[in-house]
Amino acid sequence: MEIFESLFSKKGLILQRIAEDLLFIDLNDRIPKVGDLSEKYNVGRGTVQTALKYLEQSGSITLEAKGHMGTFLRSKSIPALFKFCGAERMTGVMPLPYSKKYEGIATGLSSQFEKNHLSLSIAFMRGARLRIDEVSKGRYDFALVSKFSATEAIRRNPDLSIALSFGPSTYVSKHAVFFSERDNFEIKDGMKIGIDYNSTDQQLLVKAEADQLDIEFVELNYMHLLQHLKAGTIDATVWNIDEIDSELYHMMPLVSEFSIKEEQNIGEAVCVIRKENKKAEYILKHLNLNEVKTIQRMVVKGEFIPKY
8 A cells, every 4th residue: 555645745745744743742641633634634434534533543543532532642652653753763963973982972972863764874974063054954853962062152143042962971081181392381472372163172271271461373174273283373262172192292281260160060961952843852752861872881982893
């Protein structure tokens, strides 16, 4: 039996919309009346009844009619409903996977999607601001950024929201000020400081650490900052300490009140979505967060081979 000739036919689109309605209904709750769905989608009652019957026959749902009390949703296959409402594949954009934390969270998310019989396509892009802009434009379902970057973005664009928070130290452990010379222990007037304006976290930390000082900002790609530090083209920068060999780099703790106050928010990974993307919100909130974090920890410790 063809799916209403095609999911892109008029009847197929009704099937998609009804599948999406049922996706958001809790088990054992009453579903909308056939007449209400018919009026909502401006189609005949027969089209609605056929759609519901097809979803039942495909094993996507189990309904129980209780006479004048209405019809109740007794079971549902989330992967099947995702397929019918066009959400079986999601797209996410993450930081470049230069750290095991990022590889771990990508692996954990991929594992959860696979477990739920869903597909996840991950793109990698430097700069939280760029990633969030791509979500705002509808090019990706979610962006992985720090909680701090997400909060700043939502303040500017209330159409965004945080759909999933991973907890402390899931994005980065800590940041520090890195110096090119080992006899430097603080940022001073006259220094050249590396900054990446596309990285909300790094940009604000650099400006907080260099506040009120007469320094020169040198705009660079975040991934090239340490190379420039080694080459001596900049005197200092702010970078995260994950997987950094302390013998190779001279670093000092952050000292500004702002940096210390916001360190926890900068360290927490979150997924940012458009508020209107209810399917993405539903999927992300139904992932097993503990399993994602367990896999991340195992990848960081070298106990699990990254797969994403």
